Amino acid sequence: PGIYAEFGYILMLKGDSKKAVSYFEKEKKFWPESARFMDTMIKNAKSYKYKKPEEAKPEKTTGVAQ
Numbered sequence: 389p390g391i392y393a394e395f396g397y398i399l400m401l402k403g404d405s406k407k408a409v410s411y412f413e414k415e416k417k418f419w420p421e422s423a424r425f426m427d428t429m430i431k432n433a434k435s436y437k438y439k440k441p442e443e444a445k446p447e448k449t450t451g452v453a454q
């Protein structure tokens with residue numbers, strides 16, 4: 389992906405989905421070949437549930453090496 393997609397992804401991870409979608413739309417406008425991927429990212433951004441780091445629960449580990 390291009391720079392607009394990268395920045396949109398960062399915004400999405402920080403919880404600013406509305407702004408992320410605008411950058412995904414820019415990516416799609418300037419690079420039409422990214423449209424399918426950007427449509428998926430837009431869909432994901434609209435349903436993304438941001439969790440503050442202190443709210444995120446670490447995954448449980450079994451302690452067994454795989």
